[in-house]
Amino acid sequence: MSETPQDTHLGRFVAAMAYPFTSTARTVGTVAVAAATYCLLVLSSFPTYTMQMLGADLAYADDALLALTANTYQTIGALGLGLIVVYAVVTGIALTTAIGRVRYVGVRGARGLSSVLPGLVASGCASCGAGVLGLLGFVGALATLPFHGNLLRLGGLVLLLGYLSRIGDPRQCSIPAAPGSE
Numbered sequence: 001m002s003e004t005p006q007d008t009h010l011g012r013f014v015a016a017m018a019y020p021f022t023s024t025a026r027t028v029g030t031v032a033v034a035a036a037t038y039c040l041l042v043l044s045s046f047p048t049y050t051m052q053m054l055g056a057d058l059a060y061a062d063d064a065l066l067a068l069t070a071n072t073y074q075t076i077g078a079l080g081l082g083l084i085v086v087y088a089v090v091t092g093i094a095l096t097t098a099i100g101r102v103r104y105v106g107v108r109g110a111r112g113l114s115s116v117l118p119g120l121v122a123s124g125c126a127s128c129g130a131g132v133l134g135l136l137g138f139v140g141a142l143a144t145l146p147f148h149g150n151l152l153r154l155g156g157l158v159l160l161l162g163y164l165s166r167i168g169d170p171r172q173c174s175i176p177a178a179p180g181s182e
Helices: 010-019 024-043 047-056 058-109 114-130 130-133 148-168
Strands: none
Touching: 010 024, 010 058, 010 148, 047 058, 047 114, 058 148
């Protein structure tokens, strides 16, 4: 029994990473989701400041985003900021692939779709930090994590990458053929 490249985890991962870039509409959607994710994560890192800036005028959104990106860099360093950027890009790819899966196989056939949620929640909470955790009542939780929450961000990325390596290209059938059938 020989495996095709799409049958391996690496092959499915590569196919899932390539799927969002197979059409202009998917590429634009992926980039939009990635940009929105980055903005949401950075702006929610200091929600009081964000609300004050945006409450004064929506024209301050870019100033708030730049200031909080610099604050994020100063707080968690280049590695942490890089993890947030990579997380935003992988989130865009994962959501585009998940939507494609629902589109091609339907909601009932898209079992396992909820497996993308742990990666989104874990990294999202670590990336935005006190913003979400403070709302949930865990104000000092992120401060107690080693490496400023970078391990949690990395763990969330691993979960998202695992999801992508499991799902593959949603246009391809992932059900293996029965032994002996051609």
